[in-house]
Amino acid sequence: MTPRTMLLRPVLRTCVSAVRRLSVRGAGWQAARRGVPARPRLGVPALSPVCAQNNSTYRPPILLSAAAFFLFSKLVEDEDEGLTTAEENIIYHLKKAKLSIMKGEMEEAEELLHKTLRLAHECKSKRAITYTYDLMANLAFLRGEYDKAEKLFKTTLVYMMDEGVKQDDNSFIEISLKLSSIYASLNQKELAVAGFQFCIMSLDEKIEEEKDLSEEIRTAEDKTNTRLLLGLCLDSYARYLVANSQLLHAQTMYEKALQICREEQGELHPQTVTLLSDLAAVLEAQGRFDEAYTYIKQALDTAQKTEHPNQHVILGNMATLLLHQDHLVDAEQIFKEALIKAEEKKDLGSISYIQDGLLELSRRKKNEEQNH
Template identity: 55%
Template sequence: MYRLLIPSLGGRLLRAAGRCCWVSSAPWIPGPQGSRASEVKAQPIRVPPPGRGPGLLPLLAALAWFSRPADTGEEQQQAEDAADETEAQIIQLLKRAKLSIMKDEPEEAELILHDALHLAYQSDNKKAIIYTYDLMANLAFIRGQLENAEKLFKATMSYLLGGGMQQEDNAIIEISLKLASIYAAQNRHEFALAGYEFCISTLEEKIEREKELTEDILTVEEKVNTYLLLGMCLDAYARYLLFSKQPSQAQRMYEKALQISEEMLGDRHPQTIVLLSDLATTLDAQGLFDEAFVYVQKASDLARQIEHPELHMLLRNLAAILMHRERYAQAKEIYQEALKQAELKRDEVSIQHIREELAELSRKSTLI
């Protein structure tokens, strides 16, 4: 989640629900572009239609690539054994790459992914190709290599659509959302707006159409995943609108996202708490300080109760809104609490910002 007052709190509706998704670890606007990753050109190969499992090609589903035919001879068995060995090598490479990403070793992860892609092409393992492209795209996105991330996401989407996947499939929507975020970061506003609106309208129509389907046709899990994906899209669009200085429109999107999070995840879920704070931000940006305070106070109270992992950032929002309400003594107290929490987390960036805001608060209070 993201806000005007402070940087992203991270976290996403789908990550909170346990889905494997894009953008789960990536900030909305990646930092300055680093060195460009090697670009890989997608080949026009058609792929068997992927399954409808939750999320964008979860690791286990993606690696259960295809069933083996019955034994029809020694030569075929040898070929299958060789394919199995190659498949095992690819799996190990993908696991190593994901571990390197988790350890914040992007260069190492990129090298490993290129090895995995080479093996996937060599063995014509199309689902492995798709999954590797997706990991490479997410890695480029996290590193702020937006041009390359765009090309890799489009390559992934091309394979999926070429294999018969429909545009309304959640996997396509997730990639479309990432592309919209890239366009927003590049100030390609026409494309960003079209992307966000496509994702939201497509999901809303899909949810309405599938509402009455029985569980033997569409599972509860699939319905929940689609609903949470809509919440993620609403959140991303709200963030875009807020940074585009359209806080009233952002407010409506956050209200919808909050409703989904409360319904699907519960009032005390970390994601719901973050959305409460985000909604407060949009109200604060409109000068509605008293209304903003109600939401941010609730968010910070709940965050304390559950020991929210980003409590210091939520408290920082509360302090900022208190300062806007000219409640300087209260604001100072909350800023000091936020500083203590940030120090415990060793969040150096937040520590620096909080100290700067305390200095600003001190200047304001001396003018009274």
Template identity: 75%
Template sequence: MLLRTVQRVCAGSVSRRGIWRSCRMVAPARVSQYVCVQSPGRQDGSNNRSGRAPGIVVSAAAFSLFSKLVEDKDEGLTPEEENIIYHLKKSKLSIMKGEMEEAEEILHKTLHLAHKCQSKRAIIYTYDLMANLAFLRGEYNNAEKLFKTTLAYMINEGVKQDDNSFIEISLKMASIYAALDKNDLAVAGFQFCILSLDEKIEKEKDLPEDLLTAEERTNTRLLLGLCLDSYARYLVANSQLLHAQTLYEKALRICREEQGELHPQTVNLLSDLATVLEAQGRFDEAYTYVKQALDLAQKTDHPNYHVILGNMATILLHQENLVDAERIFKEALTKAEEKKDPGSIYHIQEGLSELTRRKTAQEQNL
């Protein structure tokens, strides 16, 4: 299996004009069962050489609620609310700096302040950050509990289950279940996210601009793209390649339409499609997609250019084009070393070893 391109992992809220947004989902009256997250790329023990870090998109779930507290000038901020905002910003900065214990300590203090002033929006946002932090630290069971608590507060505040922020958290929960090998819950979570967003998009397609802005439509479609991408990576890790291919194709179409051909995530998805086709032994088709990804990566100075190079070399190896495969493997290795990417270096060296074995076998057969 090829390396897969890395999807950026963020600490703090995700920009609505960045790469894939975050996600949400859950079936009515089953909040305690499903809830989701971006699915891990390669799970331990799997054969999926995912270049994407098994991580979480620490997103804006609940941010739409709490942001009003920060940005609504008419509402006005109390000294208590200003103090909470200060602590939340401080905790996110600590997370970005990798100071996880300090971030956790700040968030516990923030939660106490939020409860003390009875700000439901602040409570929701703080619980969401605590859950994200737990996930980043690999504390999946704790993260699950905290995300469920966040969803419970959101429901009490009247947030609908097809609200994007609700689906974001649900997607995170699905990824947690995937990481914990709770596969039935993971699949139910991913499917619920996708179904909920499909239904929402269909329901809202004829709404006028004054009721639903173009940006809101784009956000929902990009959220669907992220859900499709996340579920596809889960399926690849579980060797359900045809289904994964279909989801990648849908995600790629959304990404191209909403973010353009040159967007880094478009390149990622082209490379991911190549990995799925390569795993099915469809090497010529895989080469077509990885060639597109590589051409775009060259134009845009893509941060994972070395990964895509390695993918192309692997496909060329399968096509028995050993001369070009060796040349590109060596270029990929040089760039991976420059990036100080040990995972890519390891897989590229594996590819070079296989190439050497094939060259030796060819020489012996002459």
């Protein structure tokens, strides 16, 4: 264990002690987390000089996973175990609740989960209780109810530890990451940073310890999932650092996340494209325009080749970069192309961002004409 990790873990233990005192008894990266859609970058890039002053608020990633899935998966998936009627009823309600969340029917999902929780307590199934709490926490997280989500995630961790889940388990770290994102969104910086660093260092240590283990002890799929979860943690921490204007540190995190994504998911993966664009935005914000252009060009080429769903975002980012370099003709052409695609997607955030870029471009063209 590294000295830095030793400093961080007492913070986690303090958090865990607080969790236990609550005692509430009633309540990209895709491959690493079942059922989690890759998070697109919506509207504006991670940071650009135009929007830097308005980008100080950390926006947590959209996470719809259930970290406790693995605690309950055998009960859900193994038909040979012989489920009781009560267990079948719980599974039915859980699946309905997950479907409601995916369809955006949040009120219905919450009602279903409260009913499921009562059934799980009646059945005295700790796995079902844990999984239900985790889904309830995710639902609150998605709705921006961060105080509620924090309490529910902490309760989930208590049940997980009671089930014997270790603190370096991927499911435990994933919830720790969500808590870090909540603390970041609530501007509780010390807890946020400690949480992000705990997740990253724990996974770094785990990867190092397991790299030479045989397939019988740790499968290649498990090792890949751990690396992908590390990539997600690096990505999330990078966005926090950007929101707090720590651009060089954010750049390092993005570079590490990009390396993992390339190695584990390939050059053509949508998350690779997103990370290339984000890294370009951070370099752009530092005034390193040539380096930024290299990355945004890679992102755009791959996005066009693979029909990436967020080509309009990447086009907007490239146009903004060209605008800052005073390549007005090229910037205008790409802004217009981005606007057409954004309107086709009905992405209001991106449309507004691109229109602002076109207004700025028009202003600069007028200034040039007046100066001549």
